[in-house]
Amino acid sequence: MVHRLESLVIRHAHRIPCPAGPVGEGTGAAQQFDAALMSVGFKLSAELLAHLSGLSEGAVVETAVRTLGTVREMVGDHVRHNAYFIDFPANVPDTFDFWMSCIADALADDETRTSTLDRLSTGVVDLLTLPSYGNYRHTYAEMLTHHDELIAAAGDRMTVLHPGGALDDEITALYLALAGSTTPLGEDGLSDLQDLAGHCADGPQPEDIPVRENRAVVNRARLMAGAGLLLDTVTDVLRLACSLVGGDVTLQEPTRLRTLPRSVRRALLAGLDAVVAAAPAKLADVHAHREMWKRLGERLHPHEYPQWPHAADVFAVARGDKKARSLDSRVEELLARGDTTAAVELLKAAPGKLFRSLDQLLRDSSTQEERDVVVAAAEQVVRDVSGRVVLSVRQHLHNREQETGEQRVFVNRLGRAWVTDDTRRPVFAPERKRLIAALDAELRRRLPAEAHLLIDPDVLDVALPLSGKATASGLGVLPRGSVSRIDGELLRFFVYWKQSEHSTDYDLSAALLNADYSTASWLSYTNLRGVEGAHSGDITNAPDGASEFINLRLGAVRAACIVPQINIYSGEGFEEVAESFFGFMLREGEQQGRPFEPRTVRAKSELRGPGRVALPLVFLRGSDGRWRAKWLHLYLKGAPSSNRVEGNRATVATLLRGIVEREQLTVRHLTELMTGSTTTVTLWDGKTVPAEPVTYIGLERPAGLHPQSRIVTPENLRDLIPA
The missing domain is CATH 3.40.50 (Rossmann fold)
Structure with a gap:
């Protein structure tokens, strides 16, 4: 567990907790450690190298072993990346010639000759039935003998590791930072917080935990440690119940609740009773998750605890035995009657809801007087709205000027993207500009004065990380909408996956699009090479893990956009495989090396999302001729099987038009x-x-x-x- 926590500090902070050990002559071991780190694109800071040099050789070696394992995983070098074509990117065959050679191999094989002839007689051959197609024909060691050693270049990535404080201090600092985050964490961030919370339950706590999902994770650790719970809404209790059974604390996905120990039931009911006793109006929050409250009531048995009558009221509301009018229903009723002014007055009691409703309220206002009421209310309550919501509304209003009723792109919290016609009425410029000015003034007031x-x-x-769910875990990964420059002549991106139980075939592809998002060409298993570059070959089964690569010479690319895609042809989804990740490397024109060289990796992003097609990012050529990467973190629904880059062209073009041209707050x-x-x-x-x-x-x-x-x-x- 200690190693796991130390690894979290290295991943999140790029610091090595102050290595302890006897004083000694560790200079040689420290230099070897530094050299080993540089081989995977990391380096010790001068201060950390000096500190390690003063420790014993054994202490340095112990630190090195732990750290190297962590950084190799960070960059994707903890697995072996083989390529189907052993000389890739050299000697990649023409697609048709390659397929014909696979057929020839099948005809030369006594076991497959008859079945192959039968298929040829029908005019169609399934590549997956050919024994030489889709499986590595050489070992990883054999592949290495075909590649020269990578020559170091000035452009190689070098991530510096700095010295940290004592391990307990570093763990506490990281816990406080994650638990007190003002924005939601991603799935991996919540998992890390859970590990840290269990270790830090008895130590210092953040002054405030504004994100409800974080609070649920912290409450679980506090409950296990016998500490008091942090609850101020009934939904906090529901989230905690889901956390206790390993469910979804965001409450977006159904959680299968189960019977809980009596001590836990008592703690949940007591907390629920205290929340409702202090503010009975909070019973109205039950309506948002009525069915889940009913199922939780079946597990908590509130009728056995008459000392907590307010907790029983929660379940009575869920069953419909007790009335508790929700704010949303009252607002909807007023808007249905056309009384926008009364609806706004009611929403002032819930500033966050008011801000999330601003667009609708302005659209529904039929007179200038009503629009003035909406804007005045927002100006009045803006100080009580979270910074994340203020920034989200600010970004929305900025882009609202550009959105004029064509098509609208939606991206949910899981990264699932879809497009629909935009039928909204416009938000008029005077109100939009007045609100933007008010939001910027409030942000300026809250931001610290920097000397x-x-x-x-x-x-x-x-892009500002308004939600951790808009960023995948990994190295060099940036929030959705972020733009970074691409420096290098050779661009190579890769995907790695390892199936859990079933044969799984992921296909790495690249769509090359013109400036109007029409398709110029593509690289995939159906088009292995072109003027721009080459594909490493199709792997169709990954019991021990598999990799695919696409190599592009940027100077030869004539398209305006390069869109890497990971298509699931068959088998397990991105959330079902044992492991899957995407990344890209940059090399100079003369650099050789293996298909995967950790020093050249600029980004490695975990693939964990819904759908059968992943779009991690897009490479864009600017008006100055230089290439830049814009992060997408998107997943398309796709087909249940046989997804191919050629079949996604229309959907991808529409999505890119809506997202690439949308301006993010940065x-x-x-x-x-x-x-x-x-x-x-x-x-x-x-x-x-x-x-x-x-x-x-x-x-x-x-x-x-x-x-x-x-x-x-x-x-x-x-x-x-x-x-």
Whole structure:
């Protein structure tokens, strides 16, 4: 468990908790450790290297073994990446010639000759029935002998690991940061928080836990440790019940509840009773999850505990035996009567709901007077709205100017995307501009006054992480809508998957699109090579794991967009396989090396989402001719089987048009709001850092920052979101 927690610190903070051990002469071991790290694109900071050099050789080796295992997994080097074509990207055959060679091999095989001839007589041959198709024909070791060693280049990625404090201090700091996050965490983030909460239940706690899912995870740990629960709504209790049985604390997916121990039942009912006793109006929240409350009542047996009558009222409301009018129903009734002013007055008691309803309220307002009432109400309650909601509404209003009734793209919390006609009436410019001004003024008020901002220019186009669910776990992964530059001549992206129980075939493809999003060409198992690059070959079964690659020479690409896709042809989904991830590498023109070289990996993103087609990101050529990556983190429903890049063309083009052209709120916007009349702003040149404390915002922490500096990188970018 200690190793697991130490690994969490390295992954989240890029710090190694202060290695302990006897003093000694560890210089040689520390240098070997540094060299091993550099082979996978990581490096010890000068300060950390010096510290390790003063420890015994055994202490350094122990630290190295643990750390190397963690960073190899971070970059995807913990598995063996083989390629179907042993010389890839060289000597990839023409698709038709390759298929004919597979047929020839089948005809030469006594066991398959007859069945192959029978299929040929019908005019159709299933590639999956040919013995030489879809399975590695060589070992990983044999593949390595066909590739020269990678020559280091200045553009290779190098992620610096910095020294941390004592392990317990680092664990506590990470726990407080995750538990107190102002934005929801992703699935892996919640899992990490659960591990940390169990360890930190008796220690320091955040002043506030604004995200309800985080609160459920923390409450579970507190319940197990015998500490008091943090509850202020009835839904907090429902989320906790789901957490206790390993269910979905977001309450978006059904959870199968089961009988709980008597001590747990008593704690839940007592907490529920206290919440309702303090604020009976909160019974109205039961309606949002009535069926789940009914099932929970069957497990908690509230009738056995007459000392908590308010808890029994919750289940009476769920059954319909007790009335508790919800705010939503009252607002809907007023809007149905056309009384927007009364609806707005009612919503002022729930500022978050008012803000989420602003678009509808403005559309439903038939007079200027009603629109003025809506805007005035928003201005009045904006101080009571969470920073995440303020930023979300600000982003929505900015894009509302561009959305004029053509098509609208929806992306749910799981990354499932779909398109529908936009039938909304417009939001008029005066109200939109007035609201944007009010929101920016409120954000400026909440953001800390910085004396000296040191900003890496490369971070300015990173989208604000308004939800961890819009970002996959991994290395170098940025929130949906973020843009980063691509430096390198060769672009190679990859997918790895390992099936759990059933034969599973993932197909890596690349659609190359014109500026109008029409298809120019593609690379996939049906088109193995083209002017732009080559495909590594189709693997159709992955009991021990499998990889596919696409190599592109960017100078030869004439299209405006490169869209990597992972299509599930058959077998297990992204959430069912034992492991699956996507990533991309960048190399210089003369660099050789293996198909997978960890030093050249710029990003590795976990694939965990619904649907049968994944769109992790898109590469876009700018008007200046340079390439940039825009992160998508999208999943399409696709077909149950046989998904191919050729069949997704229309859907992908429509989605890209809606998402690529949509403007996200970025770090640039917040840094502009953070800049006051007394703020010194320095754009970091990648070399020199100020001697005094600064607030640094960038993609990678520089060496030599003053120890009292505040540091914000993608790993803790959520800290920029005001409470």
